[in-house]
Amino acid sequence: MKLSSKARYAVMAMADLATHDSGRPVTLQDIADRQELSLSYLEQLFGRLRRGGLVNSVRGPGGGYLLARSSGETRISDIVLAVDEPLRATRCMPGSPQGCRTDKKRCLTHDLWAELGNQIYLFLSSVTLDDVVARRVLGSSGLISAPPPAESAGSVEDRSDLALRH
Amino acid sequence: MKLSSKARYAVMAMADLATHDSGRPVTLQDIADRQELSLSYLEQLFGRLRRGGLVNSVRGPGGGYLLARSSGETRISDIVLAVDEPLRATRCMPGSPQGCRTDKKRCLTHDLWAELGNQIYLFLSSVTLDDVVARRVLGSSGLISAPPPAESAGSVEDRSDLALRH
DNA sequence: AGATACCCGAGTAATCCGGTCAACTTTACG
């Protein structure tokens, strides 16, 4: 799962679509204005979202896009997977055990990245579009149960100064 | 937290260092040979790791690098943070609420990415180098508690075909 | 002295990524 800003923009746009869901199609132009994204870029994004079955399009005047499923049934992970195609593996990456050389056995860190990918996917699939627009995200989702093994310095509590890929 | 391949290489190298921890310094050349990484690149990586207090260096003949703390006390998150400096915020990113425009209120997806960053950090700080070399990663760590809200198609169970940043 | 190995900063080649553009198709409406 690649977490580029493209994916983030797609989630923003989908959240916007969900909030303005009134049964009538929503124009990309409207979303572009509200979210301050370029129309051309949104077209590119929604092309993928439509092919991924997340939205339906209505052509012609009065057309636009509609959520294919309800916002409560649309998971964030679906959105991310729809816009960011998996990726080519560099060295050791989940999905490409052949990249794990250093003889035949899987490289030591393979399981680590695989499990991390799993964690991220589990988190993103536990959150729906509806959760996002209702601001029901923080703390609502499950938390890692295992505590840090040894505290070396400073406190862990909140590390919101994190990010994933520029 | 940026998860570049630089960070992955650093974790690989640290895992290698941990496995060959015999009290005597390990040369970068040895690690380079075993992990098939270039010496120059490793030098760059270990410069940061040393400045981050994760390893100690010994110069001169017979020199090399040593783990500053035991492998059980070295968290993966420490390694990643040492090697990948935080980042500059693009639009909405944790740590930069000012990027969340669309008037004054934080953008809808802000909390989502913040919480995701937190989840990743929590996971990576729950795993030590020792866990990695002992292959004690899979399933050992905590799992997200909240289940996916609605299953649309296919099963979720294992999504190891994920990755983070090329 | 000389060999070994860390140290460091500048440099580079490639890739990626956000974003644009132009042309085409489909549909509504008068």
Place this chain on the structure above:
DNA sequence: CGTAAAGTTGACCGGATTACTCGGGTATCT
């Protein structure tokens, strides 16, 4: 039917970032 609104496609671009190299230091051991 004609025109305009909207989606659809795909090629393209330029800047930023990454991954990685090179060349020259500096400490330290024998």
